[in-house]
Amino acid sequence: MRNKIVYFLLVVFFVFVFTILYKGLSNPSLYKPNASLKKIPEFTAETFTKQETLNSKYIFNQNKFYLLNIWASWCVPCRDEHPLLINLGKNNKIEIIGLNYKDNFKNAEKFINDLGNPYSTILLDRDGTKAIEWGAFGIPETFLIYKNKIIKRYIGPLNSELVDEIINYIK
Amino acid sequence: MLYSSIGYYSLILGLLISLPIFFFSIKNYRNQEILDYNIITFSFVQLLLVVISFLGLVFSFVHSDFSNETVFNNSHSTKPLFYKISGTWGNHEGSLLLWLVVLTLFIFLFLIWSKDLLKRYRILTVLFQQIIILGFFAFLIKSSSPFNYIFPTPQEGMGLNPILQDPALAIHPPILYLGYVGSSIIFSSVLAATTLNYISRSWAIHIKSWVLSSWIFLTLGILLGSIWAYYELGWGGFWFWDPVENVSLMPWLALTTLLHCILVLEKRDILSSWIIILSISTFTLSMCGTFLVRSGILNSVHTFANDPERGLFILTFLFILIFISLLIFFVFHKSEKNSYNSFYLLSKETAILVNNWFMMYFLSVVLIGTVYPIFLDVISSQKISVGPPFYHKLIIPFLVPFLIFMAIGPQLKWIKAELKGKLYLLVLFIISLLISFFIFKNLDANFLVNTILVGSALYLFFITIKDFFIKKFKNYSQNIAHFGFSLLILSIIFNNIFSTEVIVNLKIGETFQNNRFKIVFNDLKKIEEKNYISFKGNFSIKENNTDDQLEPELRIYNQPNIITSEADIKTTFLSDKFITINTVQNEEYFNVRYQVKPFMFWIWTSVLLISSGGLISLFKKKYEK
């Protein structure tokens, strides 16, 4: 009798394990952080052009949509998404702020001169610490912001689909 | 193309040979005659066909036949020959073919080396093994064929990841599989023995050789993997508690426990339940490991290409095997009724029981740590990591009593031991603690923990040395293996405590100096090799009175286009000097990481000692026969 109970429990246990592992197979194992950061972080950064230090409080304070785009001249996908940003920048419902990540000033300047400047302000993140304040870990990454809250986060380069999504949001 | 075709058709034929094997086995099982020679013949034919298939794949790689999809995905014409060959098993499909080679090889060897044993037992083992073999044939042919044809034939292949192009890693899979997959024969034969109620002292003596061989290969396989990680991955570490590493450790823990139980069964007719469960578990854990790293369910340093569909096949197959084995255990196993009456508290049997207890605990820690994130993710969509701190916190405290038991256990007699004359055991323990105390008195690092841990390891160290010289010994194998283990623990602890590291940014020509050593970045040379361009830095390291030249490299491979950092390591008996360089984004200087890692040599040697203990036991048996 005792044997049968043990056997039954074992069967139940293994069925449970099988189900979990089966479900586990369909979950993607690549880590996509669920935008745990809801409010935008507070930080200060130097700007590209005027070499002054701005506090984030004064950057995102207007009642419009903002896009924070983290980029660098040495990042190849950033080049690919840049034209899309230029187009988006023409939309006056949204203001694009750039965060130049671990870049050489001259190279970044050349990047902007060659490919155009969609950014109303470019902030410098020489050592990468500001990107970490945003919870980013690679580039390019883009954040859609409204009223000091992060609405959507895009990891990787933008494409036309995602840009359409953004346009939908800001209508 | 020809080789791939030969390979493919051999594989199909090999599958078909299962039919006559089943037919003759079942027929022979029922009749009264001696073992039908046809069974052995067909097993050999199956082995031969699988080997031909495997060779077909090898030659496809050697000739860079890119019309074969596997070769295309994993090779390149400029790869050196050695790595073209080892590329055969460095991918999912090829490694599964290697599984089949070992599976068919072991059953054939089992047949020819078990001539004196019960016929029905041999046949049942063949049948159980054939079920496993069929599963792998089906898996290979249906969803992981190494002989897929692509048209038009590409000009060039995708190449093999350069960090896999390393001698240690090249032979790591075959050796590991001989252990891992070799445990399949233990699984099959245990199921056969349970069904026939054949488990006994004489059976234990027979199965011991198989357990030993599997264990030796598994130990060496794990060692090779660690050596590769140390030399190739460039971080100076050798064990990261990464899922793929854990997955090879778990069968090892079960197999070691099984080995100890077999030793008991050899002398006294008990612990058969343990043996059955452990034999089933070892192979199950091997299969489970295969599932975890090939299905994409876990995220790790070196998983194979991820494919949930393949994962589902392995998962189902694994659970079918578990179901069958549990069924057999519960239906056929008759546990010995009075077996434990003769267990005295102070005896070798108790010591082994305690060993089992601790080993199962260690196994559960590794198992739970590895699969828990999966369960949590499925049940509550939370992703957590389980890394080294978890394993260290749960394992290290328990190592202390474990080491002490390892020292005392072999001192006890079978059945009943006396306390007389054992006072020296206690005295030696106190001396070990004292020595450890003096070593750590002046170091701040985790004083209490380290003292006790090193004290226990030293205790085992001294006891095994004493046993080697003083006692008239017939048990060298156990002695050397346990000594090796104590050396391993001691080396790891001292390596951990006394490792130092310096990270500094240097331009060519610059020097770094602190109160211990001086590092000079002499120059950087560019060298062009067959499939990569190397930037070799030349460094002079001056420490105390020694002067070393180290040359770390940065390699830019052509296909795939990857940059790797190759460490240069100078090994001595006492410590390793380990240096790597890396470029820094947008800057002219290099990031130089210099480490001094003591006792690395002893870490590797101690594992070799452990496996040689097993080797001695294996050959002692052959010699005695």
Next chain:
Amino acid sequence: MKFLNFSIIILIIFAVNLSKADEITLQNKIYKNLRCLICQGQSVYDSDSEFAISLKLVVKNKINAGFNEDQIYEFLTEKYGEWILYEPQLNKNTYFLWFLPLLIFLFGGAIILKKFINIKK
């Protein structure tokens, strides 16, 4: 006995000659506990990737600003989730993780004890 004295002397020579390890600072302890999110299975301590370098800097700044270890972990898990920590934190999600092995240990011990009590009877 002579053998023992001899080995003690050797060990003391060892201990004196081997250089002392650098002190394990809080900084390194934290670095080793953080996962490099863009690498495959490397800690931030081991990694030289851009992310790792920046993260090391962030941690250093936080330590200088007076954060203690737990506060730093809280700061980082808020941004990256618990996945970034190698040591699973003890909360309702992980009780099973930490306690199940211990339960198994106690359970095993209980079974063995029971066997011996049965024998005594």
